[in-house]
Amino acid sequence: MKEIVVSGIRPTGFLHLGNYFGAMRNYVRMQEAYDCYFFVADWHSLTTHPDTKELRDSVQRVLAENIAAGLDPEKACLYVQSTVPEIAELYMLLNMMAYKGELEKTVTFKEKVRQHPENVNAGLLTYPVLMAADILIHRAKYVPVGKDQEQHLEMTRNFAQRFNHRYGDLFPEPAAFNYGNELVKVPSLDGTGKMSKSENQMATLYLADSDDLIRKKVMKAKTDSGPTGPNSEMPDYIQNIFQLMSLVSEESTTQKFRDDFNNANIRYGDMKKQLAEDMVRFIAPIREQSERIYADKSYLNNVIAQGAEKARSSARQTIEAVREMLGLAYIR
Ligand code: TRP
Secondary structure, rough: OOOOOEEEEOOOOOEEEEHHHHHHHHHHHHHHEEEEEEEHHHHHHHHOOOOOOOOOHHHHHHHHHHHOOOOOOOOEEEEEEEEEOOHHHHHHHHHHHOHHHHHHOOOHHHHHHHHHHHOOOHHHHHHHHHHHHHOOOEEEEEOOOHHHHHHHHHHHHHHHHHHHHHHOOOOOOOOOOOOOOHHHHOOOOOOEEEOOOOOOOOHHHOOOOOHHHHHHHHHOOOOOOOOOOOOOOOOOHHHHHHHHHHHOOOHHHHHHHHHHOOOOOOHHHHHHHHHHHHHHHHHHHHHHHHHHHHOHHHHHHHHHHHHHHHHHHHHHHHHHHHHHHOOOOOOO
């Protein structure tokens, strides 16, 4: 039996190159070796986005983008959180063993309270409990998430432990997992930090960007008038351009510009033109495939229905065991 992996994707915003190299590539690799459950966390998005006008579209788009990036619904179970009501039942039961104090101490909660003091709802407070239910419903062993989710994962382990201690052994304690891709940095184009959806839109490349927009963004990346002598020290914003190039260009291309830099005859305009073309070559097929999938509603509906069926059959086994262990199995 393959080990079980669960991960959730929030349907807020378009996916960018940071998501691609950080998370999606891990998922694509994991679907070959593990029993994977990847889902779109539409309930979670309600904790911060009560307006649901665009939710359906966002869910379909995020599914399309992930499939275009290589997730295969025949290999991994791809589903939408809200199609698996067993998760809600487990969430409710786990809430009985989650303490107000520990929930209030969660870093992401405190952050959201600061950003939106007018919408501190109970769902926001219990966000980590819902995430624990997502993971424990399939009794997952691994969760491919980044550092920012480590505290949530630790809370999941605590809830699992508490349950096991009170009602008997049922849940493995899930661990974070990735293939070391966390080290793959995708720097933003303005020389500050990483690509991210909340920061400067012009400094982040999205999988949905048109060819011209990609070119425009890359050409605006920060450079200077070039090194003043051979083997100069490389400023970090130039290192960033090399880093981006190493992700999408031929090794020999990157090496040529590295040599040019060391010989102090690099032309940043040429380098950015090359990077722009290689970026277009990389992103365009994913974008086009994603657009095709997004437009094919009957295919998407099939993926969602098939995912729900598989996810629910796994979830049902867990929830039946939980009811049994709590003495709640009245009807057999
Ligand atoms: N909290 C995660 C995020 O913000 C999304 C998420 C929800 C998740 N449920 C999950 C991730 C379960 C992994 C497992 O990105």
